[in-house]
Amino acid sequence: MLLQCMKERGGVRISFRALKRAQTELQICEAATGSCRMGILELTFILVFYAVSAEIHKFGWYKHIYRENKKPANQVISFIDDIPTGIYNSKTKIFKYINGFGSEGKLFVPESIQTAHCQICEALRYGDYDDLVKDTNTTYMNDDFFFLQFVKGCELDTESGTVSSFTYYALNGVHFMHVDQKISRWVSSHPASQRIVQIWNKKFGIYNIISEKECHERLQKNLDWLYSKTDTPKVNILYREPDGTDPSSLMCHVTRFYPRDIDVIWYKGNISLENEQIRGETLPNADLTYQVEVVIEEPESTADYHCVVKHRSLKENELSMVWAPQTANSKIITWICVFVLLPLIAGIIICCIKQIKKSHSQ
Structure with missing residues (x-):
């Protein structure tokens, strides 16, 4: 601007x-x-x-x-x-x-x-x-x-x-x-x-x-x-559900890097999505390192996506972070943990506390 x-x-x-x-x-x-x-x-x-x-x-x-x-x-x-x-x-x-x-x-x-x-x-x-x-x-x-x-x-x-x-x-x-x-x-x-x-x-x-x-x-x-003046980038992947007006999206947020020049590319398997991704402006942080966001829209829930970052501060000049989407099976396992394992663990803890109190009273 x-x-x-x-x-x-x-x-x-x-x-x-x-x-x-x-x-x-x-x-x-x-x-x-x-x-x-x-x-x-x-x-x-x-x-x-x-x-x-x-x-x-x-x-x-x-x-x-x-x-x-x-x-x-x-x-x-x-x-x-x-x-x-x-x-x-x-x-x-x-x-x-x-x-x-x-x-x-x-x-x-x-x-x-x-x-x-x-x-x-x-x-x-x-x-x-x-x-x-x-x-x-x-x-x-x-x-x-x-x-x-x-x-x-x-x-x-x-x-x-x-x-x-x-x-x-x-x-x-x-x-x-x-x-x-x-x-x-x-x-x-x-x-x-x-x-x-x-x-x-x-x-x-x-x-x-x-x-x-x-x-x-x-x-x-x-x-x-x-x-010699370098700061290594920190990478986070964020998934956003569709909200009626905007589609679902995957964002690769790269921050705290210096110098400013950086490459951030999404891959689907071995296929580069550089032409499909949406890259925001590279912006300064409060400490005057830099940050940038790169987004892909409507990712497939079963596909393998990973964000590849290339920067001068990286020893191997490249950093890759994989997005692991929650499949139907993984969601079922999560609900089992919430509704079965957690109450079971809570019950065991309560029983142990009662047993300890009982032994002290005797």
């Missing part, structure tokens, strides 16, 4: 309160555990502009500038794919690696250098913020509040070896302007940004777009660290 919204309207609107909440949750998580994943909103802003797959990896920085007590404030999150690797904000003025990133020293830029870089960029980005607000305030929005989102980075396709850079700006949740790397120019995504785009194109070189060589080197060095 968010991607469709961007395609149709040329922008993505994001709640200011939701943004603040997502960032607060990230800060609490980092402070308490030292380990947390990208907030849902930051992740959405980053992923909305380009495809995600097992072969494509990216690194970069997400920045959020806003006003706090009438003064500009900002937060910076560095990331690889959808995992935050470091955090900086204008209150602490210190950059800190998180999620175990930076533990191998020589592969990473020291925190002190990252801190200095963030502090220098802070003043420059406040200038960007003021320019955009002044320009937009007369043509587009009121001045109740403004917040600027900025994402810059690059991606590497490990299959083809191709590298590409990206730079996007959004103001008050609306995709505003971006860099077209092919022509090395800023491109306006909203009428209110046209004048500022013309100005920025005159000084394009100062924005230090990430080079293909730098992108390739950084990602290649960090792929081993990235591949």
Whole structure:
């Protein structure tokens, strides 16, 4: 829906309160555990502009500038794919690696250098913020509040070896302007940004777009660290009886997995049902692992169905769970257990209790 919204309207609107909440949750998580994943909103802003797959990896920085007590404030999150690797904000003025990133020293830029870089960029980005607000305030929005989102980075396709850079700006949740790397120019995504785009194109070189060589080197060095970040999927099979409006169905619910890329396929015996099954969206959990549901409708009660899951975290790369439907005979056995064995067991227990009481009274 968010991607469709961007395609149709040329922008993505994001709640200011939701943004603040997502960032607060990230800060609490980092402070308490030292380990947390990208907030849902930051992740959405980053992923909305380009495809995600097992072969494509990216690194970069997400920045959020806003006003706090009438003064500009900002937060910076560095990331690889959808995992935050470091955090900086204008209150602490210190950059800190998180999620175990930076533990191998020589592969990473020291925190002190990252801190200095963030502090220098802070003043420059406040200038960007003021320019955009002044320009937009007369043509587009009121001045109740403004917040600027900025994402810059690059991606590497490990299959083809191709590298590409990206730079996007959004103001008050609306995709505003971006860099077209092919022509090395800023491109306006909203009428209110046209004048500022013309100005920025005159000084394009100062924005230090990430080079293909730098992108390739950084990602290649960090792929081993990235591949170590995995969570194994948990699989449950649920059967739903027909209810008059909906047919019976089998659902394979796969959850708590990371990374996001996963294959889930229903089989009937040895026959794949990939073309018949209904797959829902892959959604984030509260702990920012992922979950997905895959459904088949009107399963045969006597057929052999099993759900096969393929994921990078699995040692054998595959997990299979079989659905065992209750046949008529198994239902009869169940009722025998309920109406015969349980009363019999209860009777034996009562007799034993009476016998014990009788022996104590004597």
